[in-house]
Amino acid sequence: MTELTTNTQTLLLNDGHRIPQVGFGAMRVPKEGILDALNAGYRLLDTATIYKNEQDVGDAIRQSGIPREQLFVVTKLWNTDHKRVEAALDESLKKLGLEYVDLYLIHWPWSEIEGTDHEVYTDWTFVDTYKALQKVYKTTGKIRSLGVSNFTIAQLEQLSSDKDIDVVPAVNQIEAHPLLTQPKLMAYLESKNILAQAYSPLGGSGNFLFKYKEVTDMASRYGVTPAQLLISWGVQRRTVVIPRSATRSRIESNIRTFTLKDADFEALNTLSDTYGVIRNNDTWRFTPGEE
Numbered sequence: 001m002t003e004l005t006t007n008t009q010t011l012l013l014n015d016g017h018r019i020p021q022v023g024f025g026a027m028r029v030p031k032e033g034i035l036d037a038l039n040a041g042y043r044l045l046d047t048a049t050i051y052k053n054e055q056d057v058g059d060a061i062r063q064s065g066i067p068r069e070q071l072f073v074v075t076k077l078w079n080t081d082h083k084r085v086e087a088a089l090d091e092s093l094k095k096l097g098l099e100y101v102d103l104y105l106i107h108w109p110w111s112e113i114e115g116t117d118h119e120v121y122t123d124w125t126f127v128d129t130y131k132a133l134q135k136v137y138k139t140t141g142k143i144r145s146l147g148v149s150n151f152t153i154a155q156l157e158q159l160s161s162d163k164d165i166d167v168v169p170a171v172n173q174i175e176a177h178p179l180l181t182q183p184k185l186m187a188y189l190e191s192k193n194i195l196a197q198a199y200s201p202l203g204g205s206g207n208f209l210f211k212y213k214e215v216t217d218m219a220s221r222y223g224v225t226p227a228q229l230l231i232s233w234g235v236q237r238r239t240v241v242i243p244r245s246a247t248r249s250r251i252e253s254n255i256r257t258f259t260l261k262d263a264d265f266e267a268l269n270t271l272s273d274t275y276g277v278i279r280n281n282d283t284w285r286f287t288p289g290e291e
């Protein structure tokens with residue numbers, strides 16, 4: 001019988017703060033679902049300006065009655081806000097009804113011009129954005145930890161080689177699951193003490209990972225759901241995992257994790273040797289094989 005426990009583990013960030021290891025992906029989840037997550041024990045809520053539900057996240061937090069200091073709230077700067085970082089952060093804080101966020105991420109390393117079809121500025125890059133955010137981080141107290149999302153090794157190197165940047169991102173939030181293990185990027189992040197936060201841990205909206213018999217058979221063998229297996233695998237490789245669900249029973253079961261046997265952990269680590277690497281999100285932004 002597999003022992004499942006509500007996962008309240010935390011990991012240490014490079015800036016000294018701690019982050020819950022299983023968080024709640026709040027994208028497109030209404031207030032009721034976010035409240036269900038808080039009641040189920042999640043203490044990390046992952047939202048973003050572009051999800052347009054920061055207000056719901058804030059309302060759920062207040063309705064839950066959970067003290068602010070027990071929560072870890074993540075939000076993200078949208079692509080068209082790269083030249084106005086503090087104003088965008090202030091708007092997010094206002095919608096959330098909070099004085100600070102625990103983690104603020106650059107959602108994508110793309111500084112896009114509002115109203116265009118992903119056209120990027122020629123006089124501004126994510127390096128400029130990060131520098132502007134570093135200033136807000138150092139001077140205002142509105143950001144507890146500063147991080148990035150969807151950054152490749154080359155882009156992280158661009159940050160670290162800039163003479164004006166001395167705050168190493170605390171987190172890189174990336175798509176990660178058994179068919180996108182990103183070994184080179186994970187090794188790089190570990191070497192720089194940047195924590196990986198794994199999004200789409202179930203394969204995103206279509207849950208394509210549930211189609212693989214290795215996943216479903218292994219889950220049945222343990223007597224757990226495929227989602228619990230995938231989330232537990234992400235925990236075991238020391239990532240922060242942020243599954244999303246708007247269904248109360250799934251919200252409640254997804255935070256309950258267990259330890260996989262070494263051979264099973266390894267079998268999931270190498271699943272892409274059989275099926276290839278599959279990136280679910282916005283493939284046009286990445287060169288195939290890029291990490």
Ligand SMILES: NC(=O)c1ccc[n+]([C@@H]2O[C@H](COP(=O)([O-])OP(=O)(O)OC[C@H]3O[C@@H](n4cnc5c(N)ncnc54)[C@H](OP(=O)(O)O)[C@@H]3O)[C@@H](O)[C@H]2O)c1
Pocket residue numbers: 024025026027028046047107149150173174198199200201202203204205206207225227228242243244245246247250251253254281
């Ligand atoms: N930084 C970025 O660029 C980025 C990109 C994508 C996502 N994210 C973040 O990562 C979070 C999670 O990623 P994601 O939303 O792409 O996908 P995901 O968590 O991998 O999968 C979500 C899907 O799985 C279903 N699901 C959840 N638990 C289940 C269970 N136990 N059994 C069966 N189905 C289940 C959900 O359906 P129901 O709702 O019907 O249960 C939903 O359709 C997002 O909410 C967001 O916060 C960040």
